Amino acid sequence: MALVEIRDVFKSFKREAQTVDVYTGLTIDFEEGSYTALMGPSGSGKSTLLNLVAGLDKPTSGTVTVGGATVSSMSPSQLADWRARTIGFVFQSYNLLPVLTAQQNVELPLLLTNLSRKERADRTALALGVVGLSDRLDHYPRQLSGGQEQRVAIARAIVADPTLILLDEPTGQLDAKSSEEVLELLRRLNKEFRKTIMMVTHDAKAADHASTVLHLEKGVLLERAGVAT
Amino acid sequence: MKFLPLVIANLGRHKLRTILTITSVALALFLFASLRTVGTTLDAGSQASSAQRIITQNSTAFVIPLPMSYANRLASVPHVTEVTWANWFGGKYGDGKKFFAQFAVDPASYLKMYPEFLIPEEQKQAFLKERSAAIVGEGLIRAFGWKVGQNVTMxxxxxxxxxxxxxxxxxxxTLKEYGDDSFMFHYDYLYEKYPDRVTPGWYIMKIDDPNVAPQVAKTIDDQFRNSSAPTKTGTEKAFAAGFASMWGNVKLLMSTIGMAVVFAILLVSANAMMMNQRERTAEVAVMKTVGFSDRRIFGLVITEAATIALTGAILGLGAAILLPTVTGFGDGGFLPGFHVTTGTALVGGVVAVVLAIASGIFPAWQAARLPVVQALRRVE
Known part of the structure; x- marks a missing residue:
């Protein structure tokens, strides 16, 4: 069953006087529980696809539906609420809040829920346990390695138990060992916790961990494999 | 409440900047409240004055005395029921660092004229009987630790x-606006040492009807118009108001300075908030990605600005309220009863709220309107 449905999406940007077309009628589904790597050169529209799915950006035309909700037609406040419940987002440069501890960073999405303080603490501890950082609760980002920071970011992405995890170059700033740890963690989240994952990457090794690899070039799907149609 | 740690953590991001901004706001509110209090104290002094007392002074200048012979002539003016007089002494006690007013007064008539000064009867009698005796306000007793029966040399x-x-x-x-920090002694004690120099500095008369005060004042001044010491007479209220009006331009200047300081601090505070927001563009984008709504982001930024402004306001207004008591400012008779009124504290509170909103609204609006994709693209 498709979790993400992208139908006849057109997306263009205005760059100075020029209009740049990113997608011209993209249609694609992403199955529930799938693990998809999106590859392609810079400017091919990989990150734009993540932004459209997360509702951070709107298509020029066409529809984006996630779990039956039409993301492309939601209001900003509906989107914020929906994102808090449905989407976990991981960035290349981790983007942890430097003034918050690992625990507080992970707890951030839970502040938007009605959970009690204890429930929030329990779920935060659980998420940090999943990424193997139970002993780093009170560490600030500056006290963590790059790999640890990215694992905290992943814990933040999964703490609210989202349906879909979107990752934009999650290993882009990591060394080989840390990359492997993060990719193994993503594999576990997909296999053990049945999380649907969409990952943008330039790294072929990272893409090898996915069950499906899509190649995008200038907004056109050039190659596909696995369950994506 | 659950967002409070987030607000506190953000305020602690640049501790020095936050402390300096809070200090600026505190200083602005302190100056605003203190300068406004000068005005309210002068006005309160004027309001507390009796409309039934009129004061005659030398029309040339307040510091030039009047002849002693005027006492009987003033007493015979229609509607005048009592007459007394006083002199400015201008003495120095100890190292002279603590200023207070001293008056040489005609004891019996002066105390009768001012029932607002409450004195135990036996102390009053002791004062009246002894030429070198003095009565002092309880504020001076507190300030110098004097006791009844103690000799004081100035x-x-x-x-x-x-x-x-x-x-x-x-x-x-009976009212704090009268002040509790004056020192009064016998006019005769002064006179016997300097008989050639000492005459009354001003006369105070009680009239039987406040409504005739302007006529009585005119009668007195007309009477002495062509004498060697022409007079200027007015009600005590007008005298106090006139004294306050001497400060008129100063009051305007003070309130102008006060508002200018507040406005300058508003710019400082707004600039600090905007710097904070500019530095956190990526974080705001991330928070929105996590699910924070525009309204929530707006609220968080405004709360930060409000925390800074209100903390500063509490410190500044608190200092303005406590400092006169702690330092004894206002003692000495020039601004008796100097204290921050509830009205001034409330106005200060309103200024703080306006400061919070004005300094936070633009950065909050910017943060709320931040386009996530562009912000993330800049960061990534």
């Missing part, structure tokens, strides 16, 4: 020499 500045007085009484004013 150095005269207008009337040179060492002057020793015996404290025989302590007065308490």
């Amino acid at each position: 150095q005269g500045t207008i009337f040179p020499g060492d002057w020793t007085f015996t404290i025989r009484g302590i007065y308490r004013p």
